[in-house]
Amino acid sequence: MELLVASAVGLLTAAGIYLILRRRTFPVILGTSLLSYAVNVFLFATGRLITNAPPILNKYAEVPYTDPLPQALVLTAIVISFGMTAVVVMIALGAYLSAKDDSINMDETASADGEDA
Amino acid sequence: MSLFLIAALPFLGALFPALLIRAGRNASASSAALATGLAFVGLMLHAPAILRGETVQVGIDWLPVLGLHANFFLDGLGFLFATMILGIGLLIILYARFYLSRQDPMGQFYTYLLLFQGAMVGIVLSDNILLLLVFWELTSLSSFLLIGYWKHLPEGRQGARMALTVTGMGGLAMIGGMLILGHIAGSYDISVILQHKDAIQSSDLYLPALILILIGAFTKSAQFPFHFWLPHAMAAPTPVSAYLHSATMVKAGLFLMARLWPVLAGTPEWFYIVATTGLITMVIGAVIALFKDDLKALLAFSTVSHLGLITMLLGFGTKAAAIAAVFHIINHATFKAALFMTAGIVxxxxxxxDIKRLGGLRHLMPVTFVIATVAALSMAGIPPLNGFLSKEMMLEEVSHTYWLQNPYLLPGLATLAAAFSAAYSFRYIAHVFLGPKRDDYPAKPHDPGFGMWASPALLVTLVVLIGLFSARMVGPLVDAAAGAVTQSHPHAHLKLWHGVTPALYMSGIAVLGGAVLLALHAGLLRIWNAVPRPEAKVIFDALIGAVTDLARGATARLHDGSLTRYALIMVTFTLAISVFAYGTGTIGAPTREQQAVGLLPLVGWICLIVATACIVLFHRRRFIALILIGIVGLIVSLAFNFLSAPDLALTQISVEVVTIILMLLALNFLPKETPVETPVPVRMRDGVISILGGLGVGGLIYALMLRDFAAPSISEFHLANSYKGGGGTNVVNVILVDFRGFDTFGEIIVLGIAALVIFALTEAVLSTRVRAYLLNREPDMPQAGDSHPGLMVVVTRMMMPVALMVAAYIFFRGHNLPGGGFIAGLIAAIAVIMQYMASGFGWATERQRIPYHGIIGSGVLIAAATGLGAWFNGEPFLTSAFGYVHIPPLEEFELATAALFDLGVFLAVVGAVMLALESLSRFAWQPGIPTEHAMDINPARDTAAQDTNEV
Structure with a gap:
């Protein structure tokens, strides 16, 4: 089980890094999303993996619980990563609509245009 | 009056002139004068004690860990300077009231002036060198504002920039020197440092500390080779020049040398650096001043020269020279401020x-003539004026000081400088006021009103009185100040007639020489203009230009606009330090068993792996990549659920929905395909880096998961106290709304800000030509035949109340079972988004009565109010309370303030998600074109639309 989670995190990270190194906004946004998954699962897994032991207190029996702390941390991280993705998408969209170009790098022609403008 | 108040009054007073300028220029000037006057009176209340040789001390610890204390002390030296700063400050305030014209923003002027004054007072009263540095930098900044006060003049801006650059760089060096000094002495308090002369002078760090501190002092006091900024600062209004260059800013460097004189002076290094610099500055300043035709430039270089004189005296390191230096500081302040003011009047x-265009003014401006003449004669060193006394003392000291065993060098050069000094002083009188009356003045000159000449008149009265009755007028003050400088109890013998001494001969030679030089002025000027000489401003500009080019070049190389490269550098660097950490660290053996893998997790894993691999392979086809990323999100939420994290699973899946909708909305406008741009080797390289990164992260978490916690976890505390202390059995939710409520509070604020940023960006983008482009845009893909299918409309409307009920259910059960504000907020947002999608933006907007900004704001406010409520119970912010209520026939239920906090979270999440998506949708929305009838399916619709188009 641990190997599955670790390999999944590794693959998500690798895919995320690869997409972040692309030249257009959309793949980069996808890459950051994949990296967010990887980071969230990574943080979650620091609480170690336990099945069938949710951190919901059982008043009637002594049962094991998984670590609630990483879960609380990751929960807010998920919501915040939505906010971050939304802002980045917005910036990408605004930039594309303004410049008709979704390249993330300022190449020679782009900077020359900027000086002319 | 407390020293704190004296130091604070100018800063407090700085608030008023800018505000009161609405009540008129007199009100503005009066408020400035009042603050200064109060501080001056407060200072004078300490006069009897100070003149008895006592010191006044106050202090509070500010940052004791850093050795930074807000300590102030007032001794003779500080008292002398504070008196000059506040006293001449008052006169300047009066003078400026009449000098500035109606076009000048006077409120700003007085505010800047008082800020500067406060910084200067702070310097001279500080008992802590770190505190002194703070004020020191404040003088650089506020003088920048003052010198550049006439923003419309390029010379003003350049002069201000130059002054800030030079004094700022010096300040930087001085910070280093001061820190070394404090390090040697073991304290940053000046009164402590002054007790450690031997430790400091025998330290190996003495020379570096000395040089760094002197760079700071020399730049501030315009000593050679940093003298060039001062004449360029003359672009400021004359009241500023009179203030900065007679009594305050340029004297700050002298003050510092005098302040640290007890511990730094007396060594050969001190003598040769300080005295030589002072000597060179004195001679060069005096020579250049003679050949300047601009009145203020002449005075500026004479100031440079006199500052050099005082520096030289401090450099001698003897008590008598220190007394002479202190005395000349007083005298120079009086006659130079008066001279600047008369130059301003002219x-x-x-x-x-321009002196070349002046002359003969004595008939037209008799009052100004008298004032200027007395002040200039004092500057020339003519008895019985005060300038003569201190110049005699200087020459006396020079006459028996040997420079490298050479008995003639110092006296010779000092006499030369004195001769030039006399010459330019005479020129100030002769070429401006004497001579025949001219008829080509640019304006019709006459004496100004009393308000303008009152200040210089008072100053020249002092010049005369100090000259005639020196011992009685300033004797105790000089004694007290010199006592503070030399840490002893000297008695200055201030008198006009010292008998026939070498100094008298030198004085006489200087005055006669000055007269001869003036007579030869026209000829000397020709020679002066014929001889090439380095122009400081050109050198300075070239230096600054070179530095700017260097910075620009370095920035352009590092920061070339390629975000891909930044990302690559960051990833590679992280990899490199990870490899280093892996190579140098150690890791223990695994302590946990690998868990068995069931069929279901394996299937999920295969889905995730395949989906992720396909994203990389097909990322150029953006729709497919988006669908695949949805699969990844789904598997991740299933994994959360499987691994005992139901809250995370719920959150992940609902966030997934809104994220995908958001990206779809954006993709509507973006290109649908990504072109191939990078060659295969580059992709190979990126692939290798990515795989290395993935291996590292995966390996790290794998190693982590197979080992137990290195230290006891704090999770046990949360599990144990969740129900007892927080009243909920869902520990994750209790952590969010209770244990870590403050984090969550910050979290929702961040989310709200993100949504507002998106809204603002939308507004900004849509207010440009993008709007026209969007309105005329042809869809690049085939459109659906019916943009609002009836079936979808009906279903979403029916689902709305159900979905909201689910949200409410999830919200209320959140404290005890999986759920809570975050998840409920996302579900509610999805319910509303469905309406937008099915029935159209226009339709939904018409029915949306509460703006989303307000929902975000109310959420944050509710959360904040809940947190504040704890204060009324005497508990810290965000302490929660709960109780159980039983109202028949209902079951017993719980009431918790945490639920109220969660309501705030809920509202903030709903508002933020909706505002983000609504903003994006507005790109597609075309105002003026009503969204077509969402619900009423009318076959005549197409014909009706056609009719409208034809019309």
Missing amino acids: DHETHTR
């Missing part, structure tokens, strides 16, 4: 400061 009345 400029104000004749509209020129």
Whole structure:
């Protein structure tokens, strides 16, 4: 089980890094999303993996619980990563609509245009 | 009056002139004068104690860990300077009231002036060198504002920039020197440092500390080779020049040398650096001053020269020289401030400061003539004026000081400088006021009103009185100040007649020489103009230009606009330090068993792996990549659920929905395909880096998961106290709304800000030509035949109340079972988004009565109010309370303030998600074109639309 989670995190990270190194906004946004998954699962897994032991207190029996702390941390991280993705998408969209170009790098022609403008 | 108040009054007073300028210029000036006057009176209340040789001390610890204390002390030296700063400050405030014209923003002027004054007072009262540094930098900044006060003049801006650059760089060096000094002495308090002369002078760090501190002092006091900024600062209004260059800013460097004189002076290094610099500055300043035709430039270089004189005296390191230095500081302040003011009057009345265009003003401006003549004669060193006394003392000291065993060098050069000093002083009188009356003045000159000449008149009265009755007027003050400088109890013998001494001969030679030099002025000027000499401003500009080019070049190389490269550098660097950490660290053996893998997790894993691999392979086809990323999100939420994290699973899946909708909305406008741009080797390289990164992260978490916690976890505390202390059995939710409520509070604020940023960006983008482009845009893909299918409309409307009920259910059960504000907020947002999608933006907007900004704001406010409520129970912010209520026939239920906090979270999440998506949708929305009838399916619709188009 641990190997599955670790390999999944590794693959998500690798895919995320690869997409972040692309030249257009959309793949980069996808890459950051994949990296967010990887980071969230990574943080979650620091609480170690336990099945069938949710951190919901059982008043009637002594049962094991998984670590609630990483879960609380990751929960807010998920919501915040939505906010971050939304802002980045917005910036990408605004930039594309303004410049008709979704390249993330300022190449020679782009900077020359900027000086002319 | 407390020293704190004296130091604070100018800063407090700085608030008023800018505000009161609405009540008129007199009100503005009066408020400035009042603050200064109060501080001056407060200072004078300490006069009897100070003149008895006592010191006044106050202090509070500010940052004791850093050795930074807000300690102030007032001794003779500080008292002398504070008196000059506040006293001349008052006169300047009066003078400026009449000097500035109606076009000048006077409120700003007085505010800047008081800020500067406060910083200067702070310097001279500080008992802590770190505190002193703070004020020191404040003088650089506020003088920048003052010198550049006439923003419309390029010379003003350049002069201000130059002054800030030079004094700022010096300040930087001085910070280093001060820190070394404090390090040697073991304290940053000046009164402590002054007790450690031997430790400091025997330290190996003495020379570096000395040089760094002196760079700071020399730049501030315009000593060679940093003298060039001062004449360029003359672009400031004359009251500023009179203030900065007579009594305050340039004297700050002298003050510092005098302040640290007890511990730094007396060594050969001190003598040769300080005295030589002072000597060179004195001679160069005096020579250049003679050949300047601008009145203020002449005075500027004479100031440089006199500052050099005082520096030289401090450099001698003897008590008598220190007394002479202190005395000349007083005298120079009085006659130079008066001279600057008269130059300002001449400029104000004749509209020129060019000596070549002036002359004969004594008939037209008799009052100004008298004031200027007395002050200039004092500067020339003519008895019985005060300038003569201190110049005699200087020459006396020079006459028996040997420079490298050479008995003639110092006296010779000092006499030369004194001769030039006499010459330019005579020139100030002769070429401006004497001579025949001219008829080509740019304006019709006459004496100004009393308000303008009152200040210089008072100053020249002092010049005369100090000259005649020196011992009685300033004897105790000089004694007290010199006592503070030398840490002893000297008695200055201030008198006009010292008998026939070498100094008298030198004085006589200087005055006669000055007269001869003036007579030969025209000829000397020709020679002066013929001889090439380095122009400081050109050198300075070239230096600054070179530095700017260097910075620009470095920035352009590092910061070339390629975000891909930044990302690559960051990833590679992280990899490199990870490899280093892996190579140098150690890791223990695994302590946990690998868990068995069931069929279901394996299937999920295969889905995730395949989906992720396909994203990389097909990322150029953006729709497919988006669908695949949805699969990844789904598997991740299933994994959360499987691994005992139901809250995370719920959150992940609902966030997934809104994220995908958001990206779809954006993709509507973006290209649908990504072109191939990078060659295969580059992709190979990126692939290798990515795989290395993935291996590292995966390996790290794998190693982590197979080992137990290195230290006891704090999770046990949360599990144990969740129900007892927080009243909920869902520990994750209790952590969010209770244990870590403050984090969550910050979290929702961040989310709200993100949504507002998106809204603002939308507004900004849509207010440009993008709007026209969007309105005329042809869809690049085939459109659906029916943009609002009836079936979808009906279903979403029916689902709305159900979905909201689910949200409410999830919300209320959140404290005890999986759920809570975050998840409920996302579900509610999805319910509303469905309406937008099915029935159209226009339809939904019409029915949306509460703006989303307000929902975000109310959420944050509710959360904040809940947190504040704890204060009324005497508990810290965000302490929660709960109780159980039983109202028949209902079951017993719980009431918790945490639920109220969660309501705030809920509202903030709903508002933020909706505002983000609504903003994006507005790109697609075309105002003026009503969204077509969402619900009423009308076959005549197409014909009706056609009719409208034809019309």
